Amino acid sequence: xxxxxxGVVRIxxxxxxxxxxxxxxxxxxxxxxxxxYRFDALEPVMDRETVSVxxxxxxxxxxxxxxxxxxxxxxxxxxxxxxxxxxxxxxxNNAGGVYNHNLFWLEMSPxxxxxxxxxxxxxxxxxxxxxxxxxxxxxxxxxxxRFGSGWVWLIVKDGSLHLTSxxxxxxxxxxxxxxxEGIPILTIDVWEHAYYLKYQNRRPEYVAAWWDLVNWNQVxxxxxxxxxxxxxxxx
Ligand code: MN3
Numbered sequence: 001x002x003x004x005x006x007g008v009v010r011i012x013x014x015x016x017x018x019x020x021x022x023x024x025x026x027x028x029x030x031x032x033x034x035x036x037y038r039f040d041a042l043e044p045v046m047d048r049e050t051v052s053v054x055x056x057x058x059x060x061x062x063x064x065x066x067x068x069x070x071x072x073x074x075x076x077x078x079x080x081x082x083x084x085x086x087x088x089x090x091x092x093n094n095a096g097g098v099y100n101h102n103l104f105w106l107e108m109s110p111x112x113x114x115x116x117x118x119x120x121x122x123x124x125x126x127x128x129x130x131x132x133x134x135x136x137x138x139x140x141x142x143x144x145x146r147f148g149s150g151w152v153w154l155i156v157k158d159g160s161l162h163l164t165s166x167x168x169x170x171x172x173x174x175x176x177x178x179x180x181e182g183i184p185i186l187t188i189d190v191w192e193h194a195y196y197l198k199y200q201n202r203r204p205e206y207v208a209a210w211w212d213l214v215n216w217n218q219v220x221x222x223x224x225x226x227x228x229x230x231x232x233x234x235x
Contacts (some may be wrong), residue, residue: 029070030077032063033102033235041110045209047198055105058193062097062169065090077102078233081173096169100151102234104189107222109215118220128161136211138163139188143207149191156226157182173231183226186219 035055040048066080069090074080080087080095087095108114117125122132129135142152142165150167157180164172164180172182188194188210195206222232 029067029072030063030074030098032060033105035105037110042108042213045111045213046108046195050193050195050197053197054189054193055101058191059098059101059105062094062101066094066098069094076233077235078173078231081171081231082175084174085170085176092174093169096171096174099173099234100169100171100187100189103184103187103232106232106234107186107215107218108213109218111212114213114215115217115220117216118223121216121220121223124161124223129163135163140204140207143188143190144204146190152188152190153179153182153184154186155180155182155184156223159227183229183231185222185226185232186214 032055035051039052039055042051077095077099080091081099084092084095117132125132125135129138139152139154142163146152146165146167148167150165151169151171152163152165153172155162155164155172162180162182164182166172166177166179170177170179171187172179172184175181188207190203190207195203199206225232
């Protein structure tokens with residue numbers, strides 16, 4: 001009798017272990033966005049080692065950390081952004097970190113493959129910044145002026161384009177962020193880990209070279225969606 005009860009207990013324990021495994025299965029969790037290109041595909045602008053460490057270590061850590069605090073029925077990555085600051089530093093830093101990096105990888109492509117800004121986007125840039133060259137100058141100034149770690153953003157707000165920048169892993173979708181709030185359509189990571197191995201302290205050189213990697217086909221479609229009020233899902 002005692003042995004049989006032990007057997008039942010053991011089977012029950014085994015079933016609980018299976019249940020626990022199922023409960024912690026990756027289904028429904030946020031996954032690390034796979035790159036659409038090889039680690040060395042962005043060279044010479046962005047070197048293989050930087051892309052590899054940035055994606056597989058830095059980005060992957062944000063993914064791991066946000067999954068530690070999400071339930072199975074969590075909101076989407078995009079839905080997490082608006083309330084991220086109110087939700088506290090773990091969600092703010094990690095949901096922001098995952099979303100920002102997803103946009104960053106998606107909006108880059110190997111040199112020569114990203115197309116050009118659409119006529120509508122060019123017209124909007126001219127309207128907001130005077131010309132494409134002036135836009136790039138203002139973008140570069142915002143990147144140089146971001147003290148410490150953060151991001152520079154081109155956003156759509158009330159139907160027009162604006163430049164803004166955020167500290168750490170904040171982004172313009174977060175309510176209450178210390179930046180202009182709006183829908184992001186282009187961003188650059190100016191954390192040192194994004195450029196230090198190749199450019200060391202020369203952040204402006206990295207920013208100037210990075211334009212060759214912009215996947216305008218992606219940015220054009222984000223711009224069109226943003227005009228209708230839709231932000232990139234990041235997935
Ligand atoms: Mn980064």
